[in-house]
Amino acid sequence: MSINKEIKKVTTNTLQKMKAAGEKITMLTAYDFSFAKIIDGAGIDVILVGDSASNVMAGHETTLPITLEQMIYHAQSVIRGIDRCLVVVDMPFGSYQSNSDIALASAIRIMKETGGHSVKMEGGEEAVDAIRRIVSAGIPVMGHLGLTPQSIYKFGTYTVRAKEEDEANKLRKDAKLLQQAGCFAIVLEKIPALLAKQVSESLTIPTIGIGAGGNCDGQVLVMHDMLGINTEFKPRFLRQYLNIHQQATDAVQQYIKDVKRKDFPNDTEQY
Ligand code: KIV
Secondary structure, eight states: OOHHHHOSSOOHHHHHHHHHHTOOEEEEEOOSHHHHHHHHHTTOSEEEEOTTHHHHTTOOSSSTTOOHHHHHHHHHHHHHHOSSSEEEEEOOTTSSSSOHHHHHHHHHHHHHHHOOSEEEOOOSGGGHHHHHHHHHTTOOEEEEEESOGGGHHHHOSOSOOOOSHHHHHHHHHHHHHHHHHTOSEEEEESOOHHHHHHHHHHOSSOEEEESSOTTSSEEEEOHHHHTTSSOSOOOTTOOOOOOHHHHHHHHHHHHHHHHHTTOSSOGGGOO
8 A cells, every 4th residue: 555545644754754655745735725636535645735825826927926825825825624634834935035033934934824734945055054953943844946937037948957968967976965954855847857866866855856767756737737727828838637728618608608598597596
């Protein structure tokens, strides 16, 4: 039997055991109560309350505008919907980069006000001091390397990262530093599959890939992309499992038709 099915509550220790046993870790984003309930009920290992809420919930072009207060609101809603999975809450841009005091205060707010189980932070060497402080306070931290969307204006493009040897070497080094700083897992976003494999094999903590190939210890997708709620974003790494956009459009059009032709509500749909 898989470790996944045996356990009542997924913890950071569960993920460690899954890596050791070669069992893949599943992670999806969620931002609200109702979808968190569906995703947790379906048996996911980890829900990420991603700062991608800035894009898919608020309609911003980047993840930069979302605030700590808004992330706390989303995480509170998710926590009310789950029973079993581990919940990771993204620390938004501006809530941890200035210094480690501010980072620790932001992480404490997330844990205290949301009931979330851990936080995620983007960056390598430059984030290590803050990660150490947060881990020392007893808060589990997930790292995030590769295409880190909070740095999009530094990169200037959403293309694959670490294709050149210099950047690949920095990523290898950063992954080790994050592990040493106490991260319990690391997201690897949009990097070559071979590099992700090497990094995953070199670490004792699990890697969770998005656009980083099949040899990461787990996979993550943005819920709106994989359910086809958002149909404009079609990167090569995405597998779309539903087309909710189309199904919802059809349903709304049918409702409009039914009301206009006085079919809804019928005799059984009223008091
Ligand atoms: O915010 C997010 O959805 C993420 C994933 C893409 C890993 O960080």
